[in-house]
Amino acid sequence: MTDMASGFLRLMTGMLGAGYPMRLYVGVAIGTLIKMFVGVLAFVYPDQVVWHALDVFSLTWYLVIVIPLLFAPLAFGHKGAPESVAHQVKTIELLISQAGFTKVQAALIWKSLIDKYIKAMQPDLSRAPKLADLYKETAKELSDGGGHPS
Amino acid sequence: MSEHDKDQEPQDKDQESKAYRFGVYLGRTVGVSSIVGFFFTLVSIILTRFDFDPIKFLASLVDAAWKLSLTIGFGALLGALIAAFLLVRGRGEESASKLPSDIVSENYFSENGRLWLMAGGGICLFGFIAVAMSDLAASALCFVLGVATLSHYLLTKLRVERGFFGSNASEALELISFITDHANRTGLPPGSRASRPYDLSDRTKTATDLETSRGQVRTR
Numbered sequence: 001m002t003d004m005a006s007g008f009l010r011l012m013t014g015m016l017g018a019g020y021p022m023r024l025y026v027g028v029a030i031g032t033l034i035k036m037f038v039g040v041l042a043f044v045y046p047d048q049v050v051w052h053a054l055d056v057f058s059l060t061w062y063l064v065i066v067i068p069l070l071f072a073p074l075a076f077g078h079k080g081a082p083e084s085v086a087h088q089v090k091t092i093e094l095l096i097s098q099a100g101f102t103k104v105q106a107a108l109i110w111k112s113l114i115d116k117y118i119k120a121m122q123p124d125l126s127r128a129p130k131l132a133d134l135y136k137e138t139a140k141e142l143s144d145g146g147g148h149p150s
Numbered sequence: 151m152s153e154h155d156k157d158q159e160p161q162d163k164d165q166e167s168k169a170y171r172f173g174v175y176l177g178r179t180v181g182v183s184s185i186v187g188f189f190f191t192l193v194s195i196i197l198t199r200f201d202f203d204p205i206k207f208l209a210s211l212v213d214a215a216w217k218l219s220l221t222i223g224f225g226a227l228l229g230a231l232i233a234a235f236l237l238v239r240g241r242g243e244e245s246a247s248k249l250p251s252d253i254v255s256e257n258y259f260s261e262n263g264r265l266w267l268m269a270g271g272g273i274c275l276f277g278f279i280a281v282a283m284s285d286l287a288a289s290a291l292c293f294v295l296g297v298a299t300l301s302h303y304l305l306t307k308l309r310v311e312r313g314f315f316g317s318n319a320s321e322a323l324e325l326i327s328f329i330t331d332h333a334n335r336t337g338l339p340p341g342s343r344a345s346r347p348y349d350l351s352d353r354t355k356t357a358t359d360l361e362t363s364r365g366q367v368r369t370r
Contacts, residue, residue: 003314009230010305011320016295018302019324021269024295028276035283059280059288081327089326093319107317114251114316117326121333 004103017071027067035062089113224294231301251325255315257340258328259306266306270299 017024042051081089092113096106277292309315316325332340 003309003312003317006305006309006314007318007321010302010309013227013230013298013302013305014320016298018266018270018295018299021266021299021302024299025269025272028273028292028295032276032279059283059285060291063288063291081323081330085326085330086323089319089323107314110317110319110322111251114254114322114325114329117329118250118254121329 003107017067020071020074023070023074024067027070028063030070031063031066032059034066035059085117220290220294224290224297227294227297227301231297231304251316252310252313254325254329254340255310257332258325259310259315261328261340263303263307266299266303270296270303272296273299 013019017027038051038054041048042055045051092109096109101109273292274296277289277296280286280289280292306315309321316322329340
């Protein structure tokens with residue numbers, strides 16, 4: 001399976017909500033739970049018309065309504081990449097489409113963008129982030145007569 | 151082989167090809183007529199069942215189309231799942247590239263892979279619950295979502311192992327989100343580990359030298 005075919009299929013499954021599996025799972029669980037509660041309430045309170053009216057809707061409708069609700073925070077919240085990054089990605093996408101690059105060139109541009117982010121966040125791994133370790137490292141350098149840590 | 155046999159051979163071949171062609175024509179005729187007959191039967195059943203009521207006919211058509219599209223969608227997803235599974239099998243040793251972005255992709259998959267598996271299995275389980283509640287449409291929806299999640303897992307695995315992952319805008323954004331989220335949670339980017347400060351510089355020394363130097367550090 002090529003890059004294009006697998007990417008397209010992955011996009012399709014992502015559009016069905018598979019990119020956020022736990023939200024999907026919890027959405028299905030909550031939808032089923034609400035339907036069961038409504039069914040029980042309609043059985044326990046036969047005089048209340050509301051429960052019967054709600055019980056008429058099948059489980060499909062509950063799932064169709066509840067699952068998108070769990071995806072709403074993604075649209076309005078700040079989860080995922082910062083807004084500036086999303087903007088940058090959209091700008092690069094536009095530039096790639098206007099420049100008429102080939103698929104391979106575009107793939108290389110995306111890979112280099114990710115590498116840029118990794119490099120920006122990568123600390124020098126020979127050093128631990130704690131200050132106490134930094135002190136130990138300095139002391140080690142002094143004791144060895146200026147040996148270099150990395 | 152005599153000369154008579156040599157003359158006979160092309161005639162046999164000719165007769166064989168004639169028989170073959172006759173078989174093909176017969177097969178095509180039977181196939182086409184059965185398809186035409188099937189459609190005529192279907193149309194006659196529809197017309198007699200709904201008494202030429204166009205609204206009922208359209209309603210049944212929409213209902214059939216909805217069920218058909220759901221079936222095709224489920225079939226396509228199942229096909230993708232099987233194809234991805236077959237392709238992923240035995241491909242694990244091909245991940246030879248060690249670019250930083252590939253290492254981050256592998257980390258991303260190893261952290262999220264089990265979530266996809268668990269969610270996909272769980273949603274399929276809810277599909278069985280919906281069958282028990284005798285709601286076939288809901289069970290079909292659950293199975294479609296469950297199979298989509300499992301397909302997503304396998305496709306991600308395939309793309310990560312072949313080094314394709316992160317080669318488009320949405321996946322790049324996904325990886326950048328993962329990098330920033332991981333750094334926010336743990337204080338370190340994915341793929342890194344909290345190293346001792348003198349691990350790398352002391353790699354060439356013996357254990358005794360190491361202990362001595364550590365002792366010196368402690369005494370100071």
